[in-house]
Amino acid sequence: MAEKMIAVVNYAPEKGSVEVREMGVPAFGDDDVLLQVENVGVCGSDLHQWTADHSWPVNYPVVLGHEFGGHIAKRGKNVKNWQEGDRVVSETAAIINPDSPMTRAGFYNLDPDRKGFGYGVNGAMTKFVRVPARCLHNVPANLSFQQACLTEPCCVAYNAVLGNASIRPGDRVVVLGPGTIGILCAAMARLCGAQVAIVGLEADKARLAVAAQYGCETIVGDATNWARARDGMGADTVVDAAGISATLKIALDLVRPKGQIIKVGWGPQPLQFSLDPLVQKNVTLQGSFSHNWPIWEKVIGLLSTGQLDVKPIIGGVWGLEDWHTAFEKMHRGEIVKSVLKP
Numbered sequence: 001m002a003e004k005m006i007a008v009v010n011y012a013p014e015k016g017s018v019e020v021r022e023m024g025v026p027a028f029g030d031d032d033v034l035l036q037v038e039n040v041g042v043c044g045s046d047l048h049q050w051t052a053d054h055s056w057p058v059n060y061p062v063v064l065g066h067e068f069g070g071h072i073a074k075r076g077k078n079v080k081n082w083q084e085g086d087r088v089v090s091e092t093a094a095i096i097n098p099d100s101p102m103t104r105a106g107f108y109n110l111d112p113d114r115k116g117f118g119y120g121v122n123g124a125m126t127k128f129v130r131v132p133a134r135c136l137h138n139v140p141a142n143l144s145f146q147q148a149c150l151t152e153p154c155c156v157a158y159n160a161v162l163g164n165a166s167i168r169p170g171d172r173v174v175v176l177g178p179g180t181i182g183i184l185c186a187a188m189a190r191l192c193g194a195q196v197a198i199v200g201l202e203a204d205k206a207r208l209a210v211a212a213q214y215g216c217e218t219i220v221g222d223a224t225n226w227a228r229a230r231d232g233m234g235a236d237t238v239v240d241a242a243g244i245s246a247t248l249k250i251a252l253d254l255v256r257p258k259g260q261i262i263k264v265g266w267g268p269q270p271l272q273f274s275l276d277p278l279v280q281k282n283v284t285l286q287g288s289f290s291h292n293w294p295i296w297e298k299v300i301g302l303l304s305t306g307q308l309d310v311k312p313i314i315g316g317v318w319g320l321e322d323w324h325t326a327f328e329k330m331h332r333g334e335i336v337k338s339v340l341k342p
Helices: 044-051 151-163 180-191 202-212 247-254 276-280 293-305 320-331
Strands: 004-010 018-024 032-041 067-075 087-090 093-095 128-132 136-138 172-176 195-200 217-220 235-240 255-263 284-287 314-319 337-341
Touching (some): 032 087, 136 293, 151 180, 180 202, 195 202
Parallel strands (some): 172 235, 195 217, 235 255
Antiparallel strands (some): 032 067, 067 087, 087 136
16 A cells, blocks of 8 residues: 555645645554545535635644545454445544534534544545544445545435425425535425425526426526415525525525525624514524434435436546646536545
């Protein structure tokens, strides 16, 4: 095994502080595996760390990347249920407190001590990554790693739409933001039997065209007419997957009385409007963060059976040396998802 490898590293909090660096193959513990990365997806959070407009603490310098899959290259002596060569994907919760009340309840994704790949510990935009064996899930042979590496954003969407929302066949659902998470939330709502519209800006037309492949209505700008078309009241559910906080105001305008808003998009900016409509319309506002083990198993089942097809959202595959092109194309909205191949 090579002693050196290259990695895409976020090395400082200033804007643009990402570069390719050479580093050693990581050590791993008795309960870990050394995973050889086959593919790693570029997440919006990777872009936010690159552009320095994120709202979470980062342990600089850190290797980016938390959407990944590959083969087990080596395993620690306590790892019994996995073999070298196994095809796997990894969850993102690299560090958790096993004694946390949230962890004990199965919601380790909500453990305050949780640290994830790509910001808390070194991630997967490299050749080898250390992964706790508890994070691993088997990838069926019929599922390519280009698709399997997107299990993580699919799990974010699954948790938002099926875990934290109540969507029934025939419901009208508006999704704000045609990024990866927004499109996948729309796809999940379609699987629930909902009528779905996804909303973006003029600059989002390429990404909205991808969303249309999932049977969604696509809207540039104001979605009021679509939301109120059935009975004048508004959408049953609004999923806010935009990367800013201010879109919550749009969600409050579009949702029907006694409807629900699922807020899944991050945004550090303060709100500059009243939440009175939330009270007046008796609306349920629900945050949604991350995922846990059973969600991963469900999503891998959806991907491997073809019930959920992520191929339309993959805009291209680049080597690690071309990370900047991959980031730029996503950042400009030319494509939905970039995938890297170490």
